Amino acid sequence: MELLVEQVGLRFGDFCLREITFQIPDGECGVLMGPTGAGKTSIVEAVCGLRQVENGTIRLGGRNLVGVVPGERGIGLVPQDVVLFPHLTVYEHLVFAPRLRGEKNKQIDRRCRDLAMALGIGELLGRYPRGLSGGEAKRVALGRALAAQPLLLCLDEPFAGLDEATRGVVERVVTDYLRSSGASMLLVTHDRGESARLGDRIWKITGGQLSLDAFDQPISTGGLRQ
Numbered sequence: 001m002e003l004l005v006e007q008v009g010l011r012f013g014d015f016c017l018r019e020i021t022f023q024i025p026d027g028e029c030g031v032l033m034g035p036t037g038a039g040k041t042s043i044v045e046a047v048c049g050l051r052q053v054e055n056g057t058i059r060l061g062g063r064n065l066v067g068v069v070p071g072e073r074g075i076g077l078v079p080q081d082v083v084l085f086p087h088l089t090v091y092e093h094l095v096f097a098p099r100l101r102g103e104k105n106k107q108i109d110r111r112c113r114d115l116a117m118a119l120g121i122g123e124l125l126g127r128y129p130r131g132l133s134g135g136e137a138k139r140v141a142l143g144r145a146l147a148a149q150p151l152l153l154c155l156d157e158p159f160a161g162l163d164e165a166t167r168g169v170v171e172r173v174v175t176d177y178l179r180s181s182g183a184s185m186l187l188v189t190h191d192r193g194e195s196a197r198l199g200d201r202i203w204k205i206t207g208g209q210l211s212l213d214a215f216d217q218p219i220s221t222g223g224l225r226q
Contacts, residue, residue, distance in 0.1 A: 001061040001074070001151035002026050003047070003184050008056030010042055017042065017208050020056070024201060027178055029185040031195040034205035040188045041080060043205075044154050047186060048077050060152055073152075076145030080156040080188075082137050084129040090116070090140050091125040097148035108147075115143045118173045120166065135162050139170060146177055153178070153185040159194060171198065 003024040010017040017039045024030035032040045045051035047058055049070035058065045065073050084093060094112035099105075116122045119139045129137060142158060153174070159167045175198065178185055189195055195202050203210045 004059040006057050009054040024184045026182045028200040029198045031187045031199035031202040038205040044156055048075050075152045076148055076150030077154045078141045078145050078158045082141045086129050090127055093144045094147045112147050119143050151183050156188045
């Protein structure tokens, strides 16, 4: 589902982002890069409805999301600081959103178990968050986001701390989902190799704005279309 961010402005304290504009077509991955504190996470939060915009529009599949509550945007979010409900098992995390939507239990169960196996957490379905490592918790959070079948997947440093083999597995799960569903993805990363493997369009944020050369000529060194 195409994401179009146009002329968006954000302000928090003395820091502001001005005229943020970018587009991610159906089935593609857009990457935001830049130094710590540049505003990458704030843009993701604005897209997800967790931060109010001062001006501009955010459209997903042509629908203006400004003013729409987060739960009705059709977006799956994996934040940098993963937060899991301590009283829910891994399985309960995965089925949470589909059950809220009223999907059939058999359909939910099959999808979530398949996701768990693909992410390498199939043996953890009965565990609670306190029994998970940091990497396992990240995979649970990603599975929870994917189980909801989002139109847009927003990932903020989702692979940091994962070993190389696990990172490769998780990246394949994400790219397979985008290819099969037509959903788009907004990825925040500091890892140039990661951005090259996954990114169809890559922008750098400096001085409160997207770099003009990166916006006018998106870098495409690899990406999901390759």
